[in-house]
Amino acid sequence: MPRIIECIPNFSEGRRLEIIRAIADEISSVVSAKILDIHSDIDHNRSVITYICDPEHVVESGFRAYRKAAELIDMTKHEGVHPRIGACDVFPMVPLESVTVDEAIQLANELGRRVGTELQIPVYLYESSAKSEERKNLANIRRGQYEELTKTIAYDTSKTPDFGPAQMNLKAGATAIGVRGPLIAFNVFLDSQDKSIAKKIANAISESKGGFKFVKSLGFEIKSKNQVQVSMNFTDYRKTPLHRVFETIKSEADRYGVNIASSEIVGLIPFDAAADIVNFYLRLTGFKKEKVIEERLGEALRSSGVLEDKSKPY
């Protein structure tokens, strides 16, 4: 098996797609980096690029993404409903195959050092790679966002970055780099224009407000759809599955007389997260990857080239 790190950088641009395309091209220009998904959101004015890379080249691919984002995105002009501190706002790294968390943390440090030194962007390390308890939680780093951080970074020692200058890079902003486990980003749209309802439901399901242990959630106004949105991160979908939270949102929305209009998955999800949903709603017990014909077919074709082997006589 090759060694693989998954990177899911989030950029503060979701409207001018040529900019996101240019950043993606920059990532792809590095050997072994392979783009899996690009998700752009007009209202968040934010894009998520999902790519995989071998550990040897991940720092270079990340650095190129930062450099291109700093060149093409101007934080002094950025508006959008999602919290952010920089052009490349957050750079999560997930060790997927034959890479340890410690190795990934070392790579996050290398990337942070290059971004801080060569691009003069303040860098905060979060989650597994955080250098303090406080910074494990991305929300703490991003509190006050770009605008507030610009004012406090030089004076508030709790805001001193882990790499780069203790002064805001006005055009590129600041950034958070973190090693974390796989995460599912799932958004539910409500047939309402009342943001307070989305916020109340987001609170009801968020761990920090007494909701589900592995859910972080925010309520947003989605002007392009005339709807509001409950936006979620699932940090452990095995322990807090999507369907359970979805049903809670449905029941809370019902209390306000509001319907769920639709939902979306941002980026990719693991197969068993989807299988969980099928199992729950159809009351199945055994649905898993091995029950999917394409899966078994691919496996059978890969295994010992059995369909090519003409040597075995019948």
Place this chain on the structure above:
Amino acid sequence: MPRIIECIPNFSEGRRLEIIRAIADEISSVVSAKILDIHSDIDHNRSVITYICDPEHVVESGFRAYRKAAELIDMTKHEGVHPRIGACDVFPMVPLESVTVDEAIQLANELGRRVGTELQIPVYLYESSAKSEERKNLANIRRGQYEELTKTIAYDTSKTPDFGPAQMNLKAGATAIGVRGPLIAFNVFLDSQDKSIAKKIANAISESKGGFKFVKSLGFEIKSKNQVQVSMNFTDYRKTPLHRVFETIKSEADRYGVNIASSEIVGLIPFDAAADIVNFYLRLTGFKKEKVIEERLGEALRSSGVLEDKSKPY
């Protein structure tokens, strides 16, 4: 791409698993034949083996399965709730990759001829390979089952087999061989011991009784679970999706004050049938194979060996 036929033979034995294992081994002994799934059911006293094979070897693999089933299963002693006429009761063949329906029909005829002649088993061709309108429908061939057919086969000309003797093979029974499209077998268990409720619901959803166009369904008593079962075949899951029928069963069961206890998929299902379920219940629109991380990972690793290519400099 290699050429592939999928075979899903059903055998009248679901309790003595060593017999099913022996038949599966017989199939596997043929070059290119690869078992994907084995599903045995105690109450139906029936097993389904799903395997793939290249067209050149499919007749031999099928013949060996018939021969072993005729050796190990005795229809004079068979009991089970599912309708059946023989030891290898039905042998569906699905052209999956680079095989035409016409080619598959020719292979079904070859297999039928060998089973009829060499094993002296009456063979009926059904669905796409049927030689008359009446025999397109498997239910017509199986009507009256093994016991009734034993009495009528020699006298009722409408029961004359397409291959083999017009006389029951008492130990091995008769069989149906057919070329058909992919099918999903899905069973729902009801928390009730009243078989009439399962039968009423099966009627409500069956095309033949005014239900859904692409559903065939029967109601069974499942003594091992103290429950009853609505057993279904979906002949076109794109036009009649599982979730719609499941919700109808739920609402009909509710009318009788009965709950759905669980459900099961027999054999394998295509990925997009599962994606449909996820899309429906979570009100997603875009969930598809490309949103699954393992899928994209495998694809990225296969495509042009990009993770191995060390020649491209950064």
